[in-house]
Amino acid sequence: MEVRRLTENGIEEFRKYLSKLRSGSTADPPHELLTDPDASEPVPGSARVEKLIFDTRLDAARYLDEDLSGLELDSIETDVGLWSWLSMFYFDQVCPRGKDGSRKPGRDYRHILEPGYRNEHRHLLAGAYVSYSVYSLGENLGKLILYSPPSVESRFYHELAARQSLVTNPGVMEAVNLLYFHEREKRPKPAALSKKQKPGTFFRFIDVIQQLDLTYDLYSMTGEEVLELLPSEFDRWREY
Amino acid sequence: MIRKFNYTGRQKIKRSNVKIDLTRNGGGTRFFNISLHLDDLDLLDNAHIYIEAYHRSGYQRFDFGSIGEKRIPSDRWLRNLSNSAIPLFRVKVVDRTFTHGRILASVDKIRPQSVDNEQTDSQSLLFVEFDDLGNLIWELDIDGDWPTLRLNTKAEEISLVASSDNRFLPLVYPEIVKQILTRVLLKDEHTDPDCDDDWPSLCLKLASTLPGMDYPPQTGKAEQERWIEKAVEAFSASYDMLERFNKSFQEIK
Numbered sequence: 114m115e116v117r118r119l120t121e122n123g124i125e126e127f128r129k130y131l132s133k134l135r136s137g138s139t140a141d142p143p144h145e146l147l148t149d150p151d152a153s154e155p156v157p158g159s160a161r162v163e164k165l166i167f168d169t170r171l172d173a174a175r176y177l178d179e180d181l182s183g184l185e186l187d188s189i190e191t192d193v194g195l196w197s198w199l200s201m202f203y204f205d206q207v208c209p210r211g212k213d214g215s216r217k218p219g220r221d222y223r224h225i226l227e228p229g230y231r232n233e234h235r236h237l238l239a240g241a242y243v244s245y246s247v248y249s250l251g252e253n254l255g256k257l258i259l260y261s262p263p264s265v266e267s268r269f270y271h272e273l274a275a276r277q278s279l280v281t282n283p284g285v286m287e288a289v290n291l292l293y294f295h296e297r298e299k300r301p302k303p304a305a306l307s308k309k310q311k312p313g314t315f316f317r318f319i320d321v322i323q324q325l326d327l328t329y330d331l332y333s334m335t336g337e338e339v340l341e342l343l344p345s346e347f348d349r350w351r352e353y
Numbered sequence: 354m355i356r357k358f359n360y361t362g363r364q365k366i367k368r369s370n371v372k373i374d375l376t377r378n379g380g381g382t383r384f385f386n387i388s389l390h391l392d393d394l395d396l397l398d399n400a401h402i403y404i405e406a407y408h409r410s411g412y413q414r415f416d417f418g419s420i421g422e423k424r425i426p427s428d429r430w431l432r433n434l435s436n437s438a439i440p441l442f443r444v445k446v447v448d449r450t451f452t453h454g455r456i457l458a459s460v461d462k463i464r465p466q467s468v469d470n471e472q473t474d475s476q477s478l479l480f481v482e483f484d485d486l487g488n489l490i491w492e493l494d495i496d497g498d499w500p501t502l503r504l505n506t507k508a509e510e511i512s513l514v515a516s517s518d519n520r521f522l523p524l525v526y527p528e529i530v531k532q533i534l535t536r537v538l539l540k541d542e543h544t545d546p547d548c549d550d551d552w553p554s555l556c557l558k559l560a561s562t563l564p565g566m567d568y569p570p571q572t573g574k575a576e577q578e579r580w581i582e583k584a585v586e587a588f589s590a591s592y593d594m595l596e597r598f599n600k601s602f603q604e605i606k
Contacts, residue, residue: 121507124487187381188435190410193485228484230409230497243410247433281412328363330403330447330454332414338452 114147116160116184118194119201123152124225127197131218131225139214142204153198158185162199167206170270171259173238174245175252181242190247193226196239200224206263207237223266234274237263244274254286257294257301268306269293272319278326285322287336288343292318292350302350312346321347364394366444366460368550373442375465383431385465389417389444391458396420400457401447406431408440409497420446439468439480441498462498462551478555479529481515491515493529495536499552502529519601523594530588534560534581544571563587 119127123146130143146152160183167173177199186192200207201224208218218224222232226239234240241263245255258274261267273280273289280286293305293315307314325331325342334342340351370390377383387404398421405414411434418424434440442465446458464480465473479500486492486505494501502525504511514521537543537553546557546568561568566587570576589595 187437191435191484193487225487227487229492229494229503231494233409247410248412277407277410277412281407328456330445330449330456332403332405333447333449333454334452342453 114162114202116156116162116181116195117147117153117198118156118192119146119153119197120151120194123149124194124197126152127201127225128221131221134208134216134218137215139210139216142201144201144204146201147198154194156184156186156192156195159183162202164202167203167263169260170237170241170263170265171245171252171255173203173206173263174241174255174259177238177242178246190239190243191226191228191233193228196226196236197224199238200236203238203263209264235266237266240266240270240274244270244280248281249283250280250286254283254290256299257290260294260300267301269301269315272315276319276323279319279322282332284331284334284336284339288322288339289315289318291336291340292347305350313348313350317346318343363456364396364446364458366391366394366446366458368460368463371442371444371460371463373463373465374467374470375439376469377436378430381436383434383436383438383440385429385431385442387425387429387442391420391446394446394458396446396457397448397450398422399448399450401449401454403445403447405443405445406434406440407443407498408434408438411435411438411440437483439465439473439482464499478552478559483512491525493532495533500529500533500556519597519604522592523589523598526592527585527589527594530560531581531585534584538569538577538581539574544569544577560584560588563591 126143126146130140133140160181162180165176167176181189186195189195207224208216210216222235223237226236227233234243241259244250244258250258258267258270261270293302295302305315310317321343322331329342331339340347370393372388374386375383376386385406389402398419400420402417402419402423403414404417405412413431413433415426415429417426431440442463443461444459444463445456447454448457464477467473479502481502481504483504483506485507486503490505490508490511492503494503502515504515533556537556541553543553543557546554546561548554557569560566563584564587566584569580
């Protein structure tokens with residue numbers, strides 16, 4: 114299907130649908146909005162999307178990175194109508210039905226982009242796309258924060274994406290992947306998200322890195338060099 | 354009370370020693386010129402100078418050579434940043450003698466002094482941005498790098514209304530002052546106006562110097578809340594908010 118963007122009317126209808134879901138409705142998504150000329154409009158340039166199944170947000174980001182390259186927009190990442198349309202198109206993936214048939218959409222900003230520091234990164238598809246493409250994390254550096262299914266914002270993503278100085282820093286992102294991503298099992302290491310003050314855990318990493326960032330130019334370092342600066346409490350996370 | 358102490362030995366680059374002008378090409382892509390003076394600092398000749406531009410999800414870094422051999426890169430296009438954004442800038446001087454580059458001097462959150470040849474208020478405590486805000490006319494964003502009044506691009510004449518409408522100003526700006534001071538004083542527990550030149554200190558300093566105001570109480574939630582109320586009242590009085598509002602209705606009649 115040719116990619117479009119939702120208009121104000123379309124977004125309003127989408128909001129109403131999300132609200133109904135939160136009230137317990139099990140209605141199907143209003144997919145007619147995707148093509149209704151009152152609810153959606155063409156986007157400059159050209160891009161087509163297919164109803165693929167993405168196992169992870171990384172898979173979705175990779176696909177969108179390639180697929181949206183034909184659009185002629187100044188700032189793809191902040192186009193509210195575009196990302197709302199894409200969320201509607203992939204709604205079964207960003208808000209799947211549970212066993213009882215209900216959907217749990219969460220806050221609107223997970224599906225309807227809210228530009229700004231507070232919630233922009235929390236749109237499930239746009240957030241993944243920005244991490245992969247705009248921050249240039251790509252396959253290697255994006256695997257930890259985008260390992261979760263398209264409908265889930267992982268804690269790794271939540272903490273790092275909210276801190277622009279960390280998520281845009283290749284050395285820091287390489288270090289966090291080396292510490293907490295299990296290469297063989299292709300998933301985060303168990304217990305990496307243990308309680309905040311537990312030695313060497315992810316939350317401690319955030320605290321320590323923010324302190325080091327005041328003294329060192331972390332941006333010019335490789336992941337290995339960042340790891341060398343960390344205290345010994347992090348050693349065991351590298352080793353397993 | 355939260356105070357910031359500099360234990361790092363890092364030197365401070367004066368804001369007045371960094372001047373940035375932002376322009377754009379025919380396609381809209383932003384480009385920056387910079388005037389940077391570091392002569393008053395004691396820095397190693399081989400220390401590297403980096404300029405970083407950032408705005409929300411966008412970030413770009415430029416290598417300006419070393420203190421002894423400055424080199425202005427010809428490519429200063431801000432391709433990774435939205436064309437509609439006005440980015441902030443950071444200057445870092447880094448000792449790279451060892452593997453782990455150490456920051457010798459820095460300054461952050463520098464706003465361009467001109468955009469497209471128009472002077473900006475680079476010292477302003479409140480930036481203004483335009484975005485699609487759905488059904489909201491305005492909102493205050495204090496979660497980013499600098500307090501920003503965000504206005505809905507889809508609201509009619511919003512730029513004009515926000516800058517000069519005598520109904521908008523009295524209805525909105527005192528609330529903005531209240532939200533900012535509440536965030537700084539009550540949520541972040543930052544009470545020292547002289548601590549540094551980041552926005553929380555500057556906002557406290559501005560409020561403290563309004564007529565009839567003093568420095569904020571360091572403790573006591575009730576006292577701090579009263580101080581905020583008094584500051585909002587002093588701000589409104591200083592800018593004749595009630596008179597502006599009433600006058601606007603006389604103009605309508």
